[in-house]
Amino acid sequence: MSSINPESQSMARDHKVNGHGSNKLAKYVGFIEVVLRFILFLTTIAPVLLLATSKQTVFFRLPFPPYGMSASAKFTSIPALVYEISALSVTCLYSIITGLLSIYAYMKGANRSAKLMFNIFVMDLLLVGIVSAAAGAGGEAAYIGLRGNKAAKWPKICTIYDTFCLHVGFSCLTSSFAATALIFLIILYVFTLSPENHNY
């Protein structure tokens, strides 16, 4: 990904031809991208940590020997949460890599190659779907835990494992923020592709 290749040259030419003060815009866009990637990092590391620390052990007293027993809830016992933590770990790693790339581009003031930008865009787009599905699946598991389901005879578990449910619930909330950050990153990319078409 050298900065001097036909694609970026053609982009630079286009920018010059359009003559809209694109350099200033590119600077702003670069800064907004860095901020959004940092938000993406925060909103993906948060649910990973929340889920990883969600284990809760509850003690019950019994009126007969051994007079007590313990039961624990952890995310590995619900497959949807395993999927959620995997998806968000991958997205977190991805946000670090692309964040460093965008910081580098912002500091140097250089355009990244159009092909790299396009590949990052496609990855962003796929991750919107993956992260949203993870938030949906985890949210549904948390909802069943919170409310139960009378028709299917699924009992509530959040009355017993309250901290566990709070962790799972907030992890779903923050992962939906991560999906939102990805959506804004994609809109930003489209914005940079055709700044002359949008007068918002």
Next chain:
Amino acid sequence: MSSINPESQSMARDHKVNGHGSNKLAKYVGFIEVVLRFILFLTTIAPVLLLATSKQTVFFRLPFPPYGMSASAKFTSIPALVYEISALSVTCLYSIITGLLSIYAYMKGANRSAKLMFNIFVMDLLLVGIVSAAAGAGGEAAYIGLRGNKAAKWPKICTIYDTFCLHVGFSCLTSSFAATALIFLIILYVFTLSPENHNY
């Protein structure tokens, strides 16, 4: 959304300047968009119909009066499936509207205004998230129904309501196809914005 406005004029000028046989490309892109919107329609109407017809009533024999009872499973008893059918109905309606717009543009061979295209792109993008979340939530409900969860003491229900579970499972599968169609539509839009940057 008249076809003669500054934006589309500037787009047309750009196409002329680039001189890449853009008219032919625009024709292909228009056709692919019509096909993708039709696939989106099919993959959103299918889960709506599958969920709407998922009601299953099961009869049990009892050894005492009244010697039998019935229980039924329907999608309204699981909130995730209500969310799924709502999200996919909206997407289905949206696919009809935008599908007709794209057919009109393809038949007339005219460019739609850049602002309209951008708004359709943003809606597509939001719907990727919404449809994926619906597929995730519905899929998790179906998974708990199929496998149950020993740690949370959620029993399987698919051993009793087999047809219901098949309907729910296939509705989640088809709605993930709908999300894929939306992703391809967004990539197509980005492709039309900068055909000179991508040599794939």
